[in-house]
Amino acid sequence: MDFPLVVKIKKIKQETPQTKSFVFEYPKRAKPGQFVNIWLPGVNERPMSISFDDGKNYTLAIAAAGESTRQMHALRVEDKIGIRGPYGTHYQWKDGQRIAMLPGGYGAGPTYWMATLATKCKIDFFLGARDKSLLLFADKIKKLKNVRFLPSTNDGSAGVKGFNVECWMQEMERGVKYDSVITIGPELMMYAVSKQCAKRKVPCQLSIERYMKCAFGICGNCCVDDLGITMCQQGPVVDNTLAGKIAEFGQYHRDDVGRKKEF
Amino acid sequence: MADLSVTFCGVKFKNPLVLASGILGITASSWRNVVKNGAGGITTKSLWLEEHRGHPNPVIIANEHYMLNAVGVPDAGVQKAQEECGKYLAWKSSPLIANIIAGRVQDFGKTAEEIAKIKPHIIEVNISCPNVEDEFGKPFACSVGDAAAVTREVKKRVGNIPVVIKLSPNVENIVAIARSVADAGADGVNVMNTIGPGMSINIDTRTPVLANKVGGLSGPALKPLAVKYIADIRRALPKLPIIGTGGVLTGEDAIEMMMVGATLVGVGTGVYYRGPQVFKKITDEMQAWCKKENVKRVRDLIGVFHNGNGRRFEP
Structure with missing residues (x-):
């Protein structure tokens, strides 16, 4: 079921001058290194690493860096967000x-x-x-x-x-x-x-994070050179042996149209 | 072991399964990995002459019944296509079907000309995407005249590279469209693109889930529609080679598509339902069925539904 589940934010905490953590109840359990896609209706959907799962609630620590994360920082307790996942390796x-x-x-x-x-x-x-x-x-x-x-x-x-x-x-x-x-x-x-x-x-x-759209191995935006495997399913957490075979690791990533961007 | 190889528009494929356009289709490495996972050939994501931005996220949602997508055909343009296709072709892997798209008839010609320089094995023309209607209006695949005009424009710019037109199921008479593109010189057709567009509303937020609001619908339930359309087109135009695409998940599904007239079988949403190894799973199932039925060459099954070897099609 890869549809967003809408949850209400239970708690928001300013962790550092740039970072807020958001806590909400979620029915599926996760492991460290996995991510969810967080959906703000009318704004965007994007992957976010899970900071903590206490067995009932997730915490996402989000730094305000770009437009969509700034919009997330404007959220308040009781606001609704959509979540799907958890996805990926741990x-x-x-x-x-x-x-x-x-x-x-x-x-x-x-x-x-x-x-x-x-x-x-x-x-x-x-x-x-x-x-x-x-x-x-x-x-x-x-x-x-x-x-x-x-x-x-x-x-x-x-x-x-x-x-x-x-x-x-x-x-x-x-x-x-x-x-x-x-x-x-x-x-x-x-x-x-x-x-x-x-x-x-x-x-x-x-x-290894790459620009992701679907997060379930279909869109192909997060495929890495030269292995061609998806980082949403066979990553983001990889061991160093696998990372050593990913030629683009530390060199470049791809944007939303698939164009290479050097680090 | 049965011989699974087929020849489509003069191009030999080790098995009939091709990666459908839009799935895992952005990079050469990804295509090679799909071939490693058992596909007989790959189709690129639709290629534009210039950069084309897709829709904002969310762009794809899926559940056990269907997938709804409005990725919006993002692409970096022909320079990236040349790099990635060139890299893939240098590996001498399985055949490359370059899928092209444009907003205007003459732009299809220009795009086709640039892509033809890469020398893909086949050029497939996407005139049927249902999720860019806000930008470009009704797809060309919905009009006999437009579909033929695009076909003629592409055919005259690509030399002897076979041209396949990807048809839309969202039409009154798909056979008439198929006939119009065949008459305009198409070497084959792909039946079919996603249906719709459809829409899904999240009732808690009271908003559509897809940022584009609507998107193309795909998944296992589409197969009977694709099977019927392939059968109709094969009956009307028995010499026109067909790529059958729509809801194929299993080896039995692929054989069903072939029996009604498909030479190649596209697999897209199947990657979601059965993982990246879906191609190997399907060919294994095809082998098992061929063994059970004592079929030596899977190509002998193409279109059997319409002749004495299969049950006659009399609707």
């Missing part, structure tokens, strides 16, 4: 693993969610942002018992000054060995992580 882990998490931007949502589920894993959480105010879900993340919280900011206003990828590499230089690396965020950040993981032979999972 992150995976095994009990006892030492995991490095490298989220960028909204990626803090799904990684935090996974950290709450992977209770028998030891997680180094490399949360990064431009400045302290943009560290999404920092308060929740640092409370988790299985997490070592290692924030970084570009301006040094919290944690280490610099990028989270550098922090993570420093930990590895110090001899920390990871069984798995989880990254989600801007593609060039993930590309850097992917290259490092391939070089160091560390298993890694990442989320």
Whole structure:
């Protein structure tokens, strides 16, 4: 049933100056890394990563970046939105693993969610942002018992000054060995992580987002070169071996008419 | 194993299944993956001369009964088509059917001329999209005169590349349209595009779900309509090769289409109902049926419904 289900927003919270989280009840359960299509009647429909599923409610953390996300920020509690999904692949882990998490931007949502589920894993959480105010879900993340919280900011206003990828590499230089690396965020950040993981032979999972219309493997807008597989069904979460075979990863994506756009 | 190969307008296909236009049709990599998943050939998403924006989202919705789409035929224009088709053809994979579209008769000619330079195996002409009516008015496929005019315009610009006209089911007399395009030089027809347009309202928001409000309807329920239209056209024009498209999900569906006269069978919405491996599933089912019925060559089934080998069609 790939029709939007209309739900009412239960709660809205300003998480950072740019990001609001929206909470609503939804009948289907999801896993970290999956996404839904959110429909604003008369405005647009677009995919959004699920930040949290508490078993009854979804949380979507949405940064106001373009026209449609600004419209979403204008929503109020009790407003109606359409949701379909969840769609796509999700992150995976095994009990006892030492995991490095490298989220960028909204990626803090799904990684935090996974950290709450992977209770028998030891997680180094490399949360990064431009400045302290943009560290999404920092308060929740640092409370988790299985997490070592290692924030970084570009301006040094919290944690280490610099990028989270550098922090993570420093930990590895110090001899920390990871069984798995989880990254989600801007593609060039993930590309850097992917290259490092391939070089160091560390298993890694990442989320390759492409412009999606149907989200159920029909329209073809999210097919990646040269494999030709859809990222709505065989992604967005892929392991690094598969990412290594996606020639366009870190190079280009396609717009709504299928034209290549370089990163 | 039965021989599933067929020859359509002089082009050999390893099996009769072709990816229908508009599904997974944007990139060379996607087409190759569809062939890897068992298709005998692929049809591109409709190609425009210049960039054409599609409709805003939502553009496709679907459930267990039907799919409704108003993607609005987005495309980046002929330069991208040349790049992607060129890449695909260099792989020497299964045949490429380049589907073209335009808003005016003379633009069909210009588009066809540019696309012919890529040397696709076949050019298919989309004169039947039901979800761009706001922009272009009633499809050309709804008028005997317009359908023939587009066919003539395309035929004179593409050399010896076979031209297939994709027909609309939303007409009073589809046989008359088929005859008009055949008389104008069409080498074959595709029966059929989506029906409608239809509309779906979300009752909680009291608005249409599709941003375009209306969209082309497809899915398994269309098959009997396609079967009837193919049978009608085959009976009236027995020499006109047909691509049968509409609601094909299984090997039995494909064989049914062939029996009434289709040489090739388009699969579109079937990808939704049975996943990207639908082509392999269908050919496996065709093989199983051929074994059961002791059919050695599936091409022997084309049009049997109309001759002594099948039951006579007497409506």
